[in-house]
Amino acid sequence: MSTTLQTINDYYRERPSAFYPIDTNPIRCGEAHFNINMRKYCSFKIPFNRCDFYKISLIQGTGMFHYGNHAIYIDKPALFIPSPSVPYYWECDSLDQHGFFCLFNVEFLTEYVHFNQLHKTSVFKEWSKPLIFLEPEELSLVRSYFSQMYEMAKSNYPHKYEAIGSFVNLLLHHVLMHRVDDIKPEETKGSTRIYRLFDELLNRQFPLDSPAYPLQLKTPADYAEQLHVHVNHLNASVKAVTNKTTSTLIRSRMLLEAKSLLLYTAWDVSAIGYTLGFDQPSHFHHFFKKLTGLTPLQFRQQPKQDIL
Structure with a gap:
């Protein structure tokens, strides 16, 4: 697995067309960017290098994450919040894969998310645990956040990114609620x-x-x-x-x-x-x-x- 830093533009270029999120226009330096799509084209081995963007995935389906030096088996719905600095790859063991994923850059976090406070927490850190397994009631809540972001991203609402930023905030705070057992x-x-x-x-x-x-x-x-x-x-x-x-x-x-x-x-x-x-x-x-x-x-x- 390469340790070359991957940009968002690299990410889009390297994915098959069926895997593209909603928009794939090149992102200019310094420009805020957010994208979201349903997680349904992942029935193959997918490598991810160190990157300059952030990603949150709702995983519904079984498979193995190789994250840094660790192998983590997924056998129930989970939120995956990797650090941009940690390379990983996903290898599913079932074609029954569902959920969502969204990706965004630091400019989006700066403009639309309360990042100055969140940056002081364990979110997206190399030393924090990247997976949170979800109970049924949590899955319903988290899936509703992703569904609303997905519909909002496709809309023409002029303030949609402020609304999407609010849902990203809710997701990240849900993650932090589970971080009482973070690595000491x-x-x-x-x-x-x-x-x-x-x-x-x-x-x-x-x-x-x-x-x-x-x-x-x-x-x-x-x-x-x-x-x-x-x-x-x-x-x-x-x-x-x-x-x-x-x-x-x-x-x-x-x-x-x-x-x-x-x-x-x-x-x-x-x-x-x-x-x-x-x-x-x-x-x-x-x-x-x-x-x-x-x-x-x-x-x-x-x-x-x-x-x-």
Whole structure:
């Protein structure tokens, strides 16, 4: 199984036409995207690499998930909430497969889901359990959420993505209700434990509420000092779990916060840059344009695009 990072556009190109979700137009960088379809074309072995998008599946049908280094047999209805950083594949043992799946990118989460709070939880994390088995009454509720998202996505309702975001929120909170038995830090191997502590510390820095309280932890060394580990040990642990560098994860979270502040506050660009720890506006300008292809002002001024 390749560990190459898979994009949403890659995902659509690699699937047979019968497997396509509702819309398959190419997604532009920085554009929010959501898609949903019925889970009925899955009677074959399907590999999934590390990806840059999120996915939630309602599985009705039996089969085996090979998730990271684990094999998990599915013999009752379940919600599957994989981490984007963990490769997996699904191998069904029955043609009787039903349910739904939806996929979306971080821009959709930022715009339509309460992601700043959810990002601090165990949802979509490498160390959390990816499956929740559903009792009959839960299955009815969860299936109703997917059905309403599916019908809403096909509609012409102008505010459908706000409504869909509400259902995604409900699904994720249903997941969190079951996370009382999540893997505890002391139960995990060393690298996973260090990564989890880093991830929790990183996400506690956000959201940023005021330029009077700028971001304090900005480099791997800052986090290593707080965690009382050597920076090389932190970097190795993060790389082992996510296949990404510590600096990349810090930059990604800073970029997510920058986009949120540009979209949802009236702060001027220089104030946003200062709050994110950039002493000079030009440094924030370079950081943002390098990662998005747009200047902060261009990102703020671009017209909203239809997602589907």
